[in-house]
Amino acid sequence: MNHNYQKDISGCGLTGLINKKKTRVSGDAIARSLCLMNERGNGLGAGYAAYGIYPEFADFYAFHIMYDDPSVRFGAEDFLKHNFHVEKTEEIPTSPVAAIPISPLLVRYFVSPNKDKLSSIEGEEDFVVNTVMKINSEMDGVYVFSSGKNMGAFKGVGNPAEIAEFYRIEEYEGYIWTAHTRFPTNTPGWWGGAHPFTLLDWSIVHNGEISSYGINKRYLEMFGYKLMLLTDTEVVTYILDLLVRKHGLDIQTACTTLAAPFWKDIDELDEDRRELLTALRMTYGSALLNGPFSLLFGHSNGLVGINDRIKLRPLVAATKDDFVYMASEESAIREICPSPDKVWAPRAGDPVIVNLEAD
Amino acid sequence: MFKSLAPPDYLATIDTDKCIRCKRCIRNCGWDVYSWGGDRVQINTSKCVKCLRCYHYCPVEAIEILNNRTKFKDNAYWSFHQIRNIKKQAETGGMPLSGMGSDLPYPILFDHLLLDACQVTNPSIDPLREPMELRTYLGKKPSSLNFVKDGKGGMKLKGPLPPQIKIDLPVIFSPMSFGSISLNAQKVLAMAATNAGTVMNTGEGGLHEDIYPYRKNVIVQVASGRFGVNADYLNAGVAVEIKIGQGAKPGIGGYLPGEKIPKQVADARMIPIGTDALSPAPQHDIYSIEDLRQLIYAIKEATNYKPVSVKIASVHNVAAIASGIVRAGADIVYLDGFRGGTGAAPSIIRDHLGIPIEHAIAAVDDRLRQEGIRNEASVIAAGGIRSSADAVKAIALGADAVALGTAALVTMGCTVCGKCYTGNCSWGITSQRPELTARLNPEIFAERLTNLLRAWEHEIKEILGSLGVNAIESLRGNRERLRGVGLDDQTLDILGVKPAGR
Known part of the structure; x- marks a missing residue:
């Protein structure tokens, strides 16, 4: 039934950091930054994403998979083994936390696609995306938290400190971190519904409500994406995957489709630029994210922060030496970086794009 | 007696x-x-x-x-x-005849659909203080773009996009021919379209020279009678429409009696004065989808590739037909619902054939998406759009824009009496009698029709603001923002809309 689905909405706080020189830092910092914004969540979801945490398995896709019940593990593992070479399997290390009496089974796999399973037209990344779509949509009680290389998502139901403690976040070292605390307003907290949302090496943390969700979802479905995680943040992940990985837009251009400039501003530009932006809006109108949002998205080469086109949610950025910080609140940055070189509030729709420096 | x-x-x-x-x-x-x-x-x-x-x-x-x-x-x-x-x-x-759309009490789905609004979790937007964008481009869109480096560190488009019709609000005028309506009525449409930044459509009546000055806001139509069609006519407007059918009379041709063909109408239609103007039921060079493709490309060749629209009545199998039309190369699919108006139709046809536009929009939009070709053509919905709310609901169901016929005529004095086919319209709208048509002052009524569009523009912006979005493309096909009241499960499923309360 194409009318029978529910959309989740939530308010939130988010924070992220990147070291441009790929100096890895412990998860302790991002956890402290997030915990300062406890007020922005209600304890029903928090999560962390980190890049650079698995250098010894950097060539393998790291699948973080959640099982609602241990019994569903075997079917999913059979499927994985059938399609991938599995280099290593291990349960994600956790610590007991009083506030989290029950948790799902969490396992990570370092895998590479079996070459004989790849079709001639389908690339390796498409194969991984299709695998994630298939698991999430067809296997009851199995959800893929993350599937990128040398990165991972750690998320669940709890407040930021509890989730950090549960996943022993301080034990990981990464050069890009994003984190999120959640204030779901209409659905009970669910481990799969916490942020970050990820696909391949995309990870998204998002504060806001995407009022254009209905058309974003239908647009993505045209390209074979299956939206199963019941929250509008998921569309951001898939739109970025479509725009950047499949359609070859650079990050800057992708940002101008997510938060498109107004026609009145486009009309004032020189001809080449006007034609480009007009064509982008015509072609990708259904990918425009409308409604209030601030979001951070991490990828293997950098971190991006962006607001909606009229800035209806907060976003602050700061720099200090090789670090760039972005968060919902300046205090969350100053908690871990007391004297930044520069602090600013990015303008509506104006992305902050930070790339890692080439090795 | x-x-x-x-x-x-x-x-x-x-x-x-x-x-x-x-x-x-x-x-x-x-x-x-x-x-x-x-x-x-x-x-x-x-x-x-x-x-x-x-x-x-x-x-x-x-x-x-x-x-x-x-x-x-x-x-x-x-x-x-x-x-x-x-x-x-x-x-x-x-056969008893009728004018306008069917007045029988079939269910009106628009009246069973309600729109969403923002409260707390997402802020509504005030259109008086923030930009609110209704600009719409009608035409074929690529599914992705090709770029080249512009030499300044940025990117520029590799080639031009397919031709588009730019309209300032997602409302156009439906085709009404000179002959079925008076020249003054057509002038009202042309002037208002120009004022408001949208387009009118000649219908199958040729293009009178008085309409030429407004040609940047005119779509010319080619239908089964081929009245007034020559190379100049095809190139006169911004696009060409091939009319296959009309919501009020699917499968039926047209008949304009000789009494309604004075010199001016005869000139525009390129037929002798006083002859009956008969439009055959089918186009006799289109008996199949492959024939349609040939005509679409013949017209594109003749116009240096202007957008081509294909207008069809909403019939039971409308989704598959629309898909075929898109694959045949049309840039725009114009869907006319069974409530759509007419100058003259047999009542039995008008009242009993076709399906409502609401179902048609949903079915066509779904099908084009399933086939991954929704970007290949714009969808215009027409056939009983009574208010900006109907327009917004049609767009949320999946239309790119709506077309107004009856609503535009009402601004000229029409009371929807339904006797357009007699040629006696006392308001001078659907008559060719000079003493009657002289009553319709084009300047005065163009202002009123422009007022209507401005009013709807304001209303649509208010609705978008309530929905918390500031661009029409975020509403288009966004059925998540609609809820059905009093609709059965199957209808909800066809519309892709949840029931209120969900």
Whole structure:
């Protein structure tokens, strides 16, 4: 039934950091930054994403998979083994936390696609995306938290400190971190519904409500994406995957489709630029994210922060030496970086794009 | 004198105490209801159509047009109109005709759909303070873009996009030919379209020279009669529309009687004065989808690749037909719902063929998405758009824009009396009688029609603001922001809309 689905909405706080020189830092910092914004969540979801945490398995896709019940593990593992070479399997290390009496089974796999399973037209990344779509949509009680290389998502139901403690976040070292605390307003907290949302090496943390969700979802479905995680943040992940990985837009251009400039501003530009932006809006109108949002998205080469086109949610950025910080609140940055070189509030729709420096 | 056994619908009455014998009613009625009896106005009420021209121009409000209470005995099954039509047909052997869209009480889905609004979790947007964008481009869009480096560190487009029609709001005018409506009425449409930044459509009546100055806001139509079609005509507007069918009369051609073909109409249609203008039911060079493709590309070749629209009536299999039209190369699919208006149609056809536009939009939009070709063509929805709310709901269901016919005529004085086919329109809209058409001042009524579009523009912006979005493309196909009330599960599924409360 194409009318029978529910959309989740939530308010939130988010924070992220990147070291441009790929100096890895412990998860302790991002956890402290997030915990300062406890007020922005209600304890029903928090999560962390980190890049650079698995250098010894950097060539393998790291699948973080959640099982609602241990019994569903075997079917999913059979499927994985059938399609991938599995280099290593291990349960994600956790610590007991009083506030989290029950948790799902969490396992990570370092895998590479079996070459004989790849079709001639389908690339390796498409194969991984299709695998994630298939698991999430067809296997009851199995959800893929993350599937990128040398990165991972750690998320669940709890407040930021509890989730950090549960996943022993301080034990990981990464050069890009994003984190999120959640204030779901209409659905009970669910481990799969916490942020970050990820696909391949995309990870998204998002504060806001995407009022254009209905058309974003239908647009993505045209390209074979299956939206199963019941929250509008998921569309951001898939739109970025479509725009950047499949359609070859650079990050800057992708940002101008997510938060498109107004026609009145486009009309004032020189001809080449006007034609480009007009064509982008015509072609990708259904990918425009409308409604209030601030979001951070991490990828293997950098971190991006962006607001909606009229800035209806907060976003602050700061720099200090090789670090760039972005968060919902300046205090969350100053908690871990007391004297930044520069602090600013990015303008509506104006992305902050930070790339890692080439090795 | 022959007196029909079919009783009149209306009783035109004049209060003789109030009447000042000014005879304006006699002059204003295009139907000869009134005549001068020496000391008072005489009434032939069987001719009255309740267009209310006389009522409006009576300076003392002496006129009342009553519904005829002397009808046949009440019967829930054998209604007045059923019995009357039989009597008329028995007397004439003909098909009763109708103008405008069907007035029968079929369900109106628009009235069972409600829009969302923002509260707390997402802020609504005030269109008086923030930009609110309704600009729409009609035409084929690529699914992705190709770029080249511009030498300045940025990117530019590798090649031009397919041609588009840029409109400032997602509302256009539906095709109404010169012949079915008066030249003044067409001028009203052309001027208002130009004022408001949208487009009118010639219908199948050729293009009168007076409309040429507005050609940047005109779509020219090619239909089965091919009236007025030549290379200049095809190139005159911003796009060409191939009309396959009309919501009010799917599968039926057109017939404009010779009495409605004076010199001007004859010139525009390129036919002799006074000949009947017959539009065959099918286009005789389109018996199949591959034939349509040939005509689409013939027109594209003749116009240096202007956008081509294909207009069809919404029939049962509309989704598959629309898909075929898109694959045949159309840039725009124009869907006309069964409530769509007409200048003349057999009542039996108008009232019993086709499907509502709401179902058609949903089915077509779904199908084009399933096939991954939704970007290949814009979808126009028409056929009974009564308000900006209908327009917004149609767009949320999946249309790119809506087209107005009846609503535009109402701004010119039309009261939807439904007698367009007689040529006696007392408001000068659907007549070619010079004494009647002279009543329609193009400048004055163009301003009113422009007012209507401006009013709808404001309303649509307010609705978008309530929905918390500031661009029309975030509403288009966004069925998540619609809820159904009082609709069964299957209808909800077809519309892709959740029931209210979910």
